[in-house]
Amino acid sequence: AQTVTQSQPEMSVQEAETVTLSCTYDTSENNYYLFWYKQPPSRQMILVIRQEAYKQQNATENRFSVNFQKAAKSFSLKISDSQLGDTAMYFCAFMKPLHGSGNTGKLIFGQGTTLQVKP
Amino acid sequence: EAQVTQNPRYLITVTGKKLTVTCSQNMNHEYMSWYRQDPGLGLRQIYYSMNVEVTDKGDVPEGYKVSRKEKRNFPLILESPSPNQTSLYFCASESGNLVNEQFFGPGTRLTVL
Numbered sequence: 646a647q648t649v650t651q652s653q654p655e656m657s658v659q660e661a662e663t664v665t666l667s668c669t670y671d672t673s674e675n676n677y678y679l680f681w682y683k684q685p686p687s688r689q690m691i692l693v694i695r696q697e698a699y700k701q702q703n704a705t706e707n708r709f710s711v712n713f714q715k716a717a718k719s720f721s722l723k724i725s726d727s728q729l730g731d732t733a734m735y736f737c738a739f740m741k742p743l744h745g746s747g748n749t750g751k752l753i754f755g756q757g758t759t760l761q762v763k764p
Numbered sequence: 765e766a767q768v769t770q771n772p773r774y775l776i777t778v779t780g781k782k783l784t785v786t787c788s789q790n791m792n793h794e795y796m797s798w799y800r801q802d803p804g805l806g807l808r809q810i811y812y813s814m815n816v817e818v819t820d821k822g823d824v825p826e827g828y829k830v831s832r833k834e835k836r837n838f839p840l841i842l843e844s845p846s847p848n849q850t851s852l853y854f855c856a857s858e859s860g861n862l863v864n865e866q867f868f869g870p871g872t873r874l875t876v877l
Contacts, residue, residue, distance in 0.1 A: 688852065690856075695864065751823075752856075
């Protein structure tokens with residue numbers, strides 16, 4: 646069974662600094678997807694960034710980037726120029742396509758990392 | 765506006781009193797899913813549906829039922845709620861094409877006394 650581990654329950658960073666959130670996963674699959682979701686105090690789940698396992702290039706979305714190490718099964722999130730609005734819980738998630746469909750599947754989440762951005 | 769809606773957003777109930785949490789999406793998505801979020805455990809899948817009349821168990825289905833009679837709706841039913849079902853519940857939907865993004869509802873905070 647696939648598992649996702651986030652070993653940092655809480656982190657803090659000064660505004661405008663850079664912070665990296667760690668995530669490791671365990672799978673025997675070769676084709677899968679990885680995600681980072683943000684959950685602010687409003688509790689809404691917001692997709693931050695997505696990585697396809699077959700792509701070697703690390704995904705980037707504005708101030709958010711990932712370091713995807715497939716052999717090490719590591720998927721860390723880097724937030725540059727941290728802003729107060731980045732304060733939230735962040736979840737790493739793994740998706741394996743279901744029933745060979747290739748495109749829909751169950752998200753398996755890590756435990757979450759609470760990030761506090763300090764002014 | 766494309767969205768997933770859930771009702772109610774907050775619910776306090778007592779053990780054994782049947783309840784239904786509704787979920788509806790307006791994006792014509794085929795895939796829908798229910799998750800529960802508990803501290804230190806992240807989100808875990810309860811049930812999912814690949815299409816109308818097609819449902820299957822996720823990782824923590826005990827004590828829950830679902831139905832998918834229409835494409836847009838995917839209600840979660842607790843026939844006899846117990847305190848260990850106190851949690852934050854999320855409904856999600858996905859188009860099933862190459863996007864791979866699951867859209868989440870706003871969440872339902874359920875407390876079972």
